[in-house]
Amino acid sequence: MKNKPWDGRFKKPMNPRVEKFNASLAFDHILYKHDIKGSQAHAKMLARQGLISQHEAEKLCSALDEIQVELEQKLHPLDPSYEDIHMLIEGLLIKKIGDIGKKLHTGRSRNDQVAVDLRLYTREVSLNIKNLLQELISTLNTLAHKHSKDSMPGYTHLQQAQPVFLGQYFEAYLAMFQRDISRLEDACKRMNFSPLGAGALAGSSLPLDRQWVAKELEFDGIIKNTLDAVSDRDYIMELCSIAAIIMVHLSRLCEDLILWATTEFSFVMLDDAFATGSSLMPNKKNPDVLELIRGKSGRVFGHLIGILTVMKGIPLAYNKDMQEDKEGLFDTVNTLAACLEIISPFLKSLQFNTKLMHEKSTIGHLCATAALEALVMKGIPFRDAHHKVGEWIKEADEHGLPLADIADKALKAIDSDRHS
Numbered sequence: 001m002k003n004k005p006w007d008g009r010f011k012k013p014m015n016p017r018v019e020k021f022n023a024s025l026a027f028d029h030i031l032y033k034h035d036i037k038g039s040q041a042h043a044k045m046l047a048r049q050g051l052i053s054q055h056e057a058e059k060l061c062s063a064l065d066e067i068q069v070e071l072e073q074k075l076h077p078l079d080p081s082y083e084d085i086h087m088l089i090e091g092l093l094i095k096k097i098g099d100i101g102k103k104l105h106t107g108r109s110r111n112d113q114v115a116v117d118l119r120l121y122t123r124e125v126s127l128n129i130k131n132l133l134q135e136l137i138s139t140l141n142t143l144a145h146k147h148s149k150d151s152m153p154g155y156t157h158l159q160q161a162q163p164v165f166l167g168q169y170f171e172a173y174l175a176m177f178q179r180d181i182s183r184l185e186d187a188c189k190r191m192n193f194s195p196l197g198a199g200a201l202a203g204s205s206l207p208l209d210r211q212w213v214a215k216e217l218e219f220d221g222i223i224k225n226t227l228d229a230v231s232d233r234d235y236i237m238e239l240c241s242i243a244a245i246i247m248v249h250l251s252r253l254c255e256d257l258i259l260w261a262t263t264e265f266s267f268v269m270l271d272d273a274f275a276t277g278s279s280l281m282p283n284k285k286n287p288d289v290l291e292l293i294r295g296k297s298g299r300v301f302g303h304l305i306g307i308l309t310v311m312k313g314i315p316l317a318y319n320k321d322m323q324e325d326k327e328g329l330f331d332t333v334n335t336l337a338a339c340l341e342i343i344s345p346f347l348k349s350l351q352f353n354t355k356l357m358h359e360k361s362t363i364g365h366l367c368a369t370a371a372l373e374a375l376v377m378k379g380i381p382f383r384d385a386h387h388k389v390g391e392w393i394k395e396a397d398e399h400g401l402p403l404a405d406i407a408d409k410a411l412k413a414i415d416s417d418r419h420s
């Protein structure tokens with residue numbers, strides 16, 4: 001059993017079950033690059049402030065570079081006795097360069113360290129999500145232009161309502177994803193501040209230069225209040241809530257397409273390369289991709305509730321509860337990215353049955369509101385016009401005709417009455 005970096009006051013080694021239970025290395029190891037980046041900036045600042053020598057800072061930075069390569073090559077086992085990625089990297093550093101390695105943590109706590117890592121991580125993944133959203137918006141834009149004149153039935157309550165254009169439909173989703181990008185950009189503005197130098201909670205008596213580290217890490221500034229710096233997880237809650245809203249939009253889009261791909265609707269044909277079959281029924285062609293996106297929205301919503309609940313009852317400042325912020329966040333980001341990566345090529349592969357959609361928009365009673373408005377334009381009060389068109393619909397149903405047949409004749413009759 002290895003000694004802990006904090007075990008000076010302890011008389012007994014840690015219980016192995018506590019060691020296993022306490023560890024986060026199994027999931028926080030993905031933060032290794034962010035942790036190293038933060039540590040290198042911290043080491044350079046320590047040298048600038050005369051707290052370590054220039055030579056020591058260079059040794060620390062180059063050893064950290066080597067450790068990054070070794071971790072990328074998976075050369076180090078994720079031994080839970082290190083507890084977390086921060087202590088694994090520090091342990092490896094001390095093994096590599098001895099006493100100089102022991103100076104890295106000067107003026108720092110894992111509390112401000114993990115907060116830096118997470119902000120660097122959320123900043124990076126937000127950019128990736130934004131790029132994926134932009135790809136989706138450009139796909140929707142192409143579809144909106146291609147189908148700008150293709151009419152189809154529009155629905156409310158999933159009952160035929162009024163004709164719309166297929167292009168208009170894509171534009172509606174495009175608008176939702178544009179709002180998502182603006183939400184993401186807005187959240188990034190609040191996310192991009194540096195907690196480093198806040199220490200465990202109360203800053204440090206050492207002459208640290210918080211502003212310099214913030215600049216070095218391309219943050220827009222520092223988080224002034226040190227209690228807030230180590231215990232704020234708003235940026236995680238914001239990212240998880242934006243992810244949840246994006247998943248709502250994706251899930252609605254998928255639900256529409258699942259419906260349109262049914263034999264009953266037949267508005268869209270799934271491409272063989274993007275559909276799946278049944279192990280039993282030879283006739284089946286299933287929209288698994290769409291159903292999976294719709295289904296995955298559930299876990300993303302779950303993670304949002306998870307982080308809100310973790311944060312709601314903990315006193316200032318850092319509490320170990322906050323280690324629970326990571327798995328949900330990472331799964332949210334990975335799930336969302338996977339859905340966004342598949343949806344654009346999926347949309348591009350679809351064949352829309354625009355002829356059938358157009359036919360369905362001309363039969364039935366979809367022109368009822370247009371007929372009503374034509375009557376209003378002829379000076380008939382709205383309520384009377386509504387009633388009149390209702391009567392025409394009754395008549396059309398009795399004769400098994402589309403409303404247009406009755407309405408056209410009736411509107412012409414009104415015109416000729418007026419002119420005679």
Ligand code: ARG
Pocket residue numbers: 024028083084110111114318320322323324
């Ligand atoms: N693994 C910890 C976390 O993710 C790092 C911070 C630990 N700090 C502490 N004082 N125990 O929250």
